[in-house]
Amino acid sequence: xxxxxxxxxxxxxxxxxxxxxxxxxxxxxxxxxxxxxxxxxxxxxxxxxxxxxxxxxxxxxxxxxxxxxxxxxxxxxxxxxxxxxxxxxxxxxxxxxxxxxxxxxxxxxxxxxxxxxxxxxxxxxxxxxxxxxxxxxxxxxxxxxxxxxxxxxxxxxxxxxxxxxxxxxxxxxxxxxxxxxxxxxxxxxxxxxxxxxxxxxxxxxxxxxxxxxxxxxxxxxxxxxxxxxxxxxxxxxxxxxxxxxxxxxxxxxxxxxxxxxxxxxxxxxxxxxxxxxxxxxxxxxxxxxxxxxxxxxxxxxxxxxxxxxxxxxxxxxxxxxxxxxxxxxxxxxxxxxxxxxxxxxxxxxxxxxxxxxxxxxxxxxxxxxxxxxxxxxxxxxxxxx
Amino acid sequence: xxxxxxxxxxxxxxxxxxxxxxxxxxxxxxxxxxxxxxxxxxxxxxxxxxxxxxxxxxxxxxxxxxxxxxxxxxxxxxxxxxxxxxxxxxxxxxxxxxxxxxxxxxxxxxxxxxxxxxxxxxxxxxxxxxxxxxxxxxxxxxxxxxxxxxxxxxxxxxxxxxxxxxxxxxxxxxxxxxxxxxxxxxxxxxxxxxxxxxxxxxxxxxxxxxxxxxxxxxxxxxxxxxxxxxxxxxxxxxxxxxxxxxxxxxxxxxxxxxxxxxxxxxxxxxxxxxxxxxxxxxxxxxxxxxxxxxxxxxxxxxxxxxxxxxxxxxxxxxxxxxxxxxxxxxxxxxxxxxxxxxxxxxxxxxxxxxxxxxxxxxxxxxxxxxxxxxxxxxxxxxxxx
Numbered sequence: 140x141x142x143x144x145x146x147x148x149x150x151x152x153x154x155x156x157x158x159x160x161x162x163x164x165x166x167x168x169x170x171x172x173x174x175x176x177x178x179x180x181x182x183x184x185x186x187x188x189x190x191x192x193x194x195x196x197x198x199x200x201x202x203x204x205x206x207x208x209x210x211x212x213x214x215x216x217x218x219x220x221x222x223x224x225x226x227x228x229x230x231x232x233x234x235x236x237x238x239x240x241x242x243x244x245x246x247x248x249x250x251x252x253x254x255x256x257x258x259x260x261x262x263x264x265x266x267x268x269x270x271x272x273x274x275x276x277x278x279x280x281x282x283x284x285x286x287x288x289x290x291x292x293x294x295x296x297x298x299x300x301x302x303x304x305x306x307x308x309x310x311x312x313x314x315x316x317x318x319x320x321x322x323x324x325x326x327x328x329x330x331x332x333x334x335x336x337x338x339x340x341x342x343x344x345x346x347x348x349x350x351x352x353x354x355x356x357x358x359x360x361x362x363x364x365x366x367x368x369x370x371x372x373x374x375x376x377x378x379x380x381x382x383x384x385x386x387x388x389x390x391x392x393x394x395x396x397x398x399x400x401x402x403x404x405x406x407x408x409x410x411x412x413x414x415x416x417x418x419x420x421x422x423x424x425x426x427x428x429x430x431x432x433x434x435x436x437x438x439x440x441x442x443x444x445x446x447x448x449x450x451x452x453x454x455x456x457x458x459x460x461x462x463x464x465x466x467x468x469x470x471x472x473x474x475x476x477x478x479x480x481x482x483x484x485x486x487x488x489x490x491x492x493x494x495x496x497x498x499x500x501x502x503x504x505x506x507x508x509x510x511x512x513x514x515x516x517x518x519x520x521x522x523x524x
Numbered sequence: 525x526x527x528x529x530x531x532x533x534x535x536x537x538x539x540x541x542x543x544x545x546x547x548x549x550x551x552x553x554x555x556x557x558x559x560x561x562x563x564x565x566x567x568x569x570x571x572x573x574x575x576x577x578x579x580x581x582x583x584x585x586x587x588x589x590x591x592x593x594x595x596x597x598x599x600x601x602x603x604x605x606x607x608x609x610x611x612x613x614x615x616x617x618x619x620x621x622x623x624x625x626x627x628x629x630x631x632x633x634x635x636x637x638x639x640x641x642x643x644x645x646x647x648x649x650x651x652x653x654x655x656x657x658x659x660x661x662x663x664x665x666x667x668x669x670x671x672x673x674x675x676x677x678x679x680x681x682x683x684x685x686x687x688x689x690x691x692x693x694x695x696x697x698x699x700x701x702x703x704x705x706x707x708x709x710x711x712x713x714x715x716x717x718x719x720x721x722x723x724x725x726x727x728x729x730x731x732x733x734x735x736x737x738x739x740x741x742x743x744x745x746x747x748x749x750x751x752x753x754x755x756x757x758x759x760x761x762x763x764x765x766x767x768x769x770x771x772x773x774x775x776x777x778x779x780x781x782x783x784x785x786x787x788x789x790x791x792x793x794x795x796x797x798x799x800x801x802x803x804x805x806x807x808x809x810x811x812x813x814x815x816x817x818x819x820x821x822x823x824x825x826x827x828x829x830x831x832x833x834x835x836x837x838x839x840x841x842x843x844x845x846x847x848x849x850x851x852x853x854x855x856x857x858x859x860x861x862x863x864x865x866x867x868x869x870x871x872x873x874x875x876x877x878x879x880x881x882x883x884x885x886x887x888x889x890x891x892x893x894x895x896x897x898x899x900x901x902x903x904x905x906x907x908x909x
Contacts, residue, residue, distance in 0.1 A: 159772035259772040319756035319781045320748060326782045327744040330789070333775055334737040336721055341775075352719040356741060359712040363705060371704035377812060385810060387544035387644040389802035390718055390726075394809065396704045397711045404715070417774035424779065425770060427762060456841075 141207060141215050142222075144171050144198030146238060149272055155233075161258040165247040168272050169231040169238025170194045173214065174222030176278070182513050183226045183278045185269060185305075186210065187286035187293035190361070190419050191411065193237035196229035197222070210287075212494050219503035224510040225282065230272055232265045234418040242414035243344060253414075255341020260418060262289075262296045262426045269293075270301055282509055283307035284445075287491040288458065289419070292426045295466065298443035299428055307509060308445040309502075312455055312491035314462035315436050315469070316427040321457065324364055325420040328357035332413045341414050350413045355404030357416055362403050367454035367487030375399060436469040443470070447477040448505045450498065452490040478505065526592060526600050527607075529556050529583030531623065534657055540618075543810075546643040550632040553657050554616040554623025555579045558599065559607030561663070567898050568611045568663045570654060570690075571595065572671035572678035575746070575804050576796065578622035581614035582607070595672075597879050604888040609895040610667065615657055617650045619803040627799035628729060638799075640726020645803060647674070647811045651681045655689065667894055668692035669830075672876035673843065674804070677811045680851065683828035684813055692894060693830040694887075697840055697876035699847035700821050700854070701812040706842065709749055710805040713742035717798045726799050735798045740789030742801055747788050752839035752872030760784060821854040828855070832862040833890045835883065837875040863890065 147170055154164040171194050176183060186196045188209070197214035200206040214220040214227055231239040234257060242257040249256075273281070284294040284305050291313025298308045317325070332338055332353030339346050363371075375396040379385070385393060392398045432438040447470055451463035460481045470477040480501040484490040490498065532555055539549035556579050561568060571581045573594070582599035585591040599605040599612055616624040619642060627642035634641075658666070669679040669690050676698025683693045702710070717723055717738030724731050748756075760781040764770070770778060777783045817823040832855055836848035845866045855862040865886040869875040875883065 159770075161772075255775075259774060316762060318753055319760040319762065319779075320751075320753045322762070322779050323744075323748045323756065323781050323785055326779075326785055327741060327748070329774065330744065330786070331716060331741050334740070355719070356712060356716050359708075359715065360745065363708045363712070366705075368703055368705045371708065375704040377701060377704065377707070377815075385544075387546075387810075389644060389714065389799075389806045390640075394704075394707050394711075396708050400708055400711055401715070414774075421774045425772075430762075 141211050142173070142198045143201050144173065144195060144208060145201075146171055146195065148238065149275055151268075151271060155264070155268060155271070157258055157264045158261045159259050163233065163240070163258055166233060166240035167238075168233070168240075168268060170272060171196065171198075171208075171229045173197055173227045174225050176226040176276075177513070180278055181280065181282060182224065183228060183273070183276075183281050184220060184283045184285055185273070185281050185297075186214065186227060186229045187265075187269070187284065187290035188229070188232065189286070189288040189290045190423075191407070192290075193235060194229040194231035194239075195237070196227065209492065213499070213502065219499050220285065220506050221510065224513065225506070228273075228276070230269050232260070232419075233268055234260045234415055234422075236410075236412035236415040241412065242341070242418070243412055252342075252344050254344055255414060257414060257418065259421060261422050262292050263300060265422070266293055266296045266300050270304065273304070279304065281305040282513065283309055285309040285311075286313070287311035288313055288488065289423055292423070296426070296428065298445045298447075299440070302442055302444040305445050307448065308443075309448045309450075309505065310463070310466065311450045312452055312458050312463075312488055313449075313466075314458040315429060315466050317424055318462075322424050324360055325424055328360050329417055329420060331356035331360075332416060338413060341417075343413065349408070351408040354408035354411060354413055354416065355401075358404045358407035358411070359400045362400060364457045365488045367456065367485060369454060370485050370487055371396065373485070436465060437472040440466075440469045440475070441473050443473070443475060447475060449477065449479045450491070450501065451481050452486070452488070452498075453481065453483045454485055455488045455490060457488040526596050527558070527583045528586050529558065529580060529593060530586075531556055531579065533623065534660055536653075536656060540649070540653055540656070542643050542649045543646045544644050548618065548625070548643055551618060551625035552623075553618070553625075553653060555657060556581065556583075556593075556614045558582055558612045559610050561611040562898070565663055566665065566667060567609065568613060568658075568661075568666050569605060569668045569670055570658070570666050570682075571599065571612060571614045572650075572654070572669065572675035573614070573617065574671070574673040574675045575801075575808075576792070577675075578620060579614040579616040579624075580622070581612065594877065598884070598887065604884050605670065605891050606895065609898065610891070613658075613661070615654050617645070617804075618653055619645045619800055619807075621795075621797035621800040626797065627726070627803070628797055637727075637729050639729055640799060642799060642803065644806060646807050647677050647681045648685060650807070651678055651685050654678075655686055658689070664689065666690040667898065668694055670694040670696075671698070672696040673698055673873065674808055677808070681811070681813065683830045683832075684825070687827055687829040690830050692833065693828075694833045694835075694890065695848070695851065696835045697837055697843050697848075697873055698834075698851075699843040700814060700851050702809055703847075707809050709745055710809055713745050714802055714805060716741035716745075717801060723798060726802075728798065734793070736793040739793035739796060739798055739801065740786075743789045743792035743796070744785045747785060749842045750873045752841065752870060754839055755870050755872055756781065758870070821850060822857040825851075825854045825860070826858050828858070828860060832860060834862065834864045835876070835886065836866050837871070837873070837883075838866060838868045839870055840873045840875060842873040
């Protein structure tokens, strides 16, 4: 069993200006830290999370055996991101439903639950909030920002918003922006939620209901896009749920894959907030650092100073290797130092959360080098190299 | 403008036994024919349709300029399937909502609308019904059965159910069975429909409502899987609907792709029947001619006598070229005559309905050869060759 993690919370009374022009004040950020901050405060790693995750990145909660963090295989003592060397920080993003201020909390301006009135937040907003938390923790410069999927977008955005506050960016199974198809899947999931009669325009809390139908559909769609066709065929194929005989029914479960998806949808609808789902998928849609540069990612990344490590997975069709290569190319165009590993793994997008010897090996090497830099007392940004 | 098509209907009083063990009686099949049946009745081509299509394959309806059939670019005088040579028959399948008996019609056993009680129908059942229609039309042997997607599955099934009643099978953008991912997408669409409060367990007709929310979601999901990522990026990319400025809204349309999908969903929910959607996606799920042979497609196709033409499209990720190649391999294992064209086209699964010079050229050549056989008076099955 892994170590014991303790969730913490920080209150921010001051208004945080958001990209939309709105702002949010009197908010809380939930976070956890693992390992020890060293004397010169140079060994901190920020881990950014994706859609269905939180500040609980590693370890387990006291007395809860099955409460491992979502990246517990990656982070901890002796693990690829070794907390014997690094001080690791997980932060729950604004708008989430796992501890930080979100749509289910009170709007201090009205005294009512935010619901659909929670301001739209972007990757850039999250990064700004994370930076404020680091200020309060007394961390001026991070050894690295690390994230997978949407978390990787945050790591990338960090290199542009705070180029001097980090030395490495580790961007796993991510993309420089969503494709039209990515946005399309998000939109279908949102429509399923918004058109659920129990959504009540986002103010379902006061009606005492939850738009579970919509959440189930959203999760089922999401789940399909996280897996590869190959791994689905390996795990489920055309196996029937009960024996070999068909029931000839349009509504009952016939195939194992149906049973699996319904179970995933049900489970998700029991704990995930519908407004959070809308907010986080919108943050994904909006992220596009090349937009102010007419779509030129090379220009967009010109200001990045971090050294980069990118990882992609061969069967990931949500954020395919080609999307990571776009980032690699733009960094090389800018003569940045960049490592890139394309891992041949069968698990689709989900691979970034799973154990794979080559993936874990690559990550371990990268962070071991980072630890050696630290112990040699030579942490540096790329420009100072 | 194309020629004028006239829909017809045939009544079948006798019970048709179905694969499920149930049966259906007193049903109608809607159909259309184009061209002239020749003296020895050897020039008939049956065209099978996919999910959102019907017996109205080609031509337009009298006085309705924009009523072209769904494969009007392929079939007609001087077109790749040339009705100057062939007698083409389009049949609407049982359970459809476009003319043949379906869930919105009266169940003769109860006098009430079928609704959810319409029997589950399979590809094999459809083929049996089509064969009965051909009996009534006096056609003993078809020159070819032709279909795309689910229509291709019917063409394939024809070669196994009625090997002596056809000489050619033309199977476009199809598969020998659905993959787990294919079933998964169908299941999400079905869940969206079934969990719509307006579905009423499939008996929504008597409630005077339509489960439009579910139908919209089903269509949006379907639409994403019909297009390729590339063509979506070309057509829509990350273009905003209005100007360059974001609105920062989780529920309003921001991107063109959202607007497009919502429009497609709305349009579909205005005319498509929810029970039909369930029935047709289930027929897709169930089709698996290799199942009785332990999954061995080569054994399954051993009884086919037709000569085969298969076509797939490079960017079709719903029924990828690899799925067509499975069929080709199984046919070659059986020493069947098979032509195969893998068309490099950007449009994904939808490509089978679109004009593409290479695709149209390949189809034209194949059917021209078939016409030459006819005029040489040498139509033959493969075994007779």
